[in-house]
Amino acid sequence: MNKTDQSVTLDRDIIDLMEECRLREYPESYLITILHRVQARYGYLSEQHMDEVAQYMQIPTATISGVATFYHYFRLRPRGKYAISICLGTACFVKGADKILEAFKTELGIDMGETTQDGLFSLENSRCLGVCALAPVVTVNDRVYSNLSAKQVPDLLNKIRFEDQ
């Protein structure tokens, strides 16, 4: 945590966006829009970036923290190179998504929302992706893996590791 560093690290266009929002009515209502933009750019919301948004928008940092932790969409840690998202929607769940999730947790040694030490994988959950016919479904970045079973998880990870080299 670097609280003393007040130098601005946010990109210019995000600062421009904030300045534009500040001129509008109810500037604080644009907080989520701004956080979306920050996450889209940097992959996650760092404390430094949230502090900077707080100062620019004059929105209390605790409020921003509250919003960022409330919505599952926002990530507070850097995402791995391969973001594994396990669908925990109803159809996937009844077809064993929870066991798949457990398998990933055991194989990677991380919990939901965490990233492996090497920065390669992170685990996320998602609600229904709308492809229930293919349940249980896992996405890795933009690739969809369907009809997966817990047994296949180690092979899937090895395949990704191999392709990554």
Added chain:
Amino acid sequence: MTQVHIRIDDTDLAVSPQLTIMEAAEQLGIQIPRLCYHPDLSIEGACRVCIVEVEGYKNYLPSCATRVQEGMVIRTNSPEIRQARRDLVELIIDNHPRECQTCERDGNCELQNLAYAMGVRERLFEGRRKLYKVESSSPAVIRDAEKCILCRRCVRVCSEIQGIHNLSQLYRGFDTRVAPAHEAPMNESVCIACGQCINVCPVAAFLERPSTDAVWRSLSDPETLVIAQVAPAIRAAIGEGFNLPPGQIMTGQTVTALRRLGFDIVFDTNFGADLTVVEEAHEFARRLKENRDLPLLTSCSPGWIKFLEHFYPEFIPNASTCKSPMSILSTVSKTYYAQQRGIDPKKIFMVAIMPCVAKKFEAERGEHVSETGAPYTDVVLTTRELIWMIKAYGIDLTHLPEGEFDHPLGFSTGAADLFGKTGGVMEAVLRTAVEQLTGQTLTSIDFQQVRDVEGIREAQLEVAGRTLHVAVANGLNNAKLLLEKVKSGEAHYDLIELMACPGGCVGGGGQPYPPPGYHVLDKEILKKRAQALLDIDAGKPLRKAHENPYIIEIYKEFLGEPGSPVSHKLLHTTYHPREPRGIK
């Protein structure tokens, strides 16, 4: 004004449409059970304990958050509502540690009282418990999320009254907890340590850092000279801890109780206040003459000072450099007094009894240590902690004979007593500064313009051919309003008194929890405590700080004159900008 006609529990009444069902019911003497509600804070509607039945509505409505409407037929009581309320309370306590007997708030807990009143006699629900560690990084305020019932009173007081916005609810659902931004430890947050979160918390999710163990230890050590000093606001509030009505003056009994506890010497923080007045009045007169760094901002409230450092560092040059009465008294005890009596200052253990939680933070500030690196104030106890110690020792405060403070640092003028209430520092400083500026003796010394316990007051005084603009603020949202006015040039002031807590120190974060019939931060309690201090002031023969004979003596023998190099070294301090920066 138009009124609406409603029926509550078979009684017809006409009330203002502005009222909530809860407020309308109070007019009939019906106190609907409640938990998250607080009259000075915004409506939350989080706990649902105050539900009532309204004809035509399928669901029960929260009476704190529902306005009355024409023709409403309301039932506050029925077997079904009582059952529903009891279920709600049971569900809250199901998720709450079962530690009542060992909890600091045992006997003062709103949840405990509510559970009793609702008739909860057994635990019916066995659910998953949330488990969190106690967060005790701050020298002043401790956070125990495990006890939190998510009523959000702390979040509201911190933002709505204090303007700090340090706390927020983080995460969601079962994982929801109240914490500073990024779930940072309290000592790495913008927390100003005022302790109002402790006051408004219905349970014990916030507490002051306990310091009684260190005091018991020093009291039983024959080698140590244990000195107590008592802040002005204590004497007006301590009785409440012993079932006395608010505003009972208990100065002499408190002194006796401290002696019985084993304190070797009992000094009065008031002496420090008198000294602060003389130094600050001198500082004020000099700044007026040189026309610089105005308005002068008072500096006795450590919560306000921490706020200044986080939120308004640009105003640091305006702050009075005078130490607070507590730190001044501790300093002169370990220098002047020790020298005079030939005592090794290392053997002195200074215990300050304060209405304040932020004083615990102030005592640990690096600026308040002697040349040897030892703190001038060793321990700060809140009023609540002293009440507990007195009870633990088996002393009945109400029946004690009245004792006297020890001299020379136990004698004070009426000006010092005023420090415990909002506007009091201002009035005390004016009594001395006006005489200095005019060179004449004041005959009328009651500055009515700055009395009362409202959040913001302004006044103008004609002094020595010029108009002095003064202002008083308590509660830091009010401080923000004044400082923003100064910044924008909208207003000019010469002197501003700022206190972090509502009503000043009488409403401090370390004061007794409210007695039955009152709520936390009740203006009626604050007024009664403040009136007690005004009464003490009015009853004293000397009421101007500079007329205190022991103050005259300490200048003659030790300090030289106000603003002298010795004064500056010992009685003045410095401030510095703090991270994280607050959001104004």
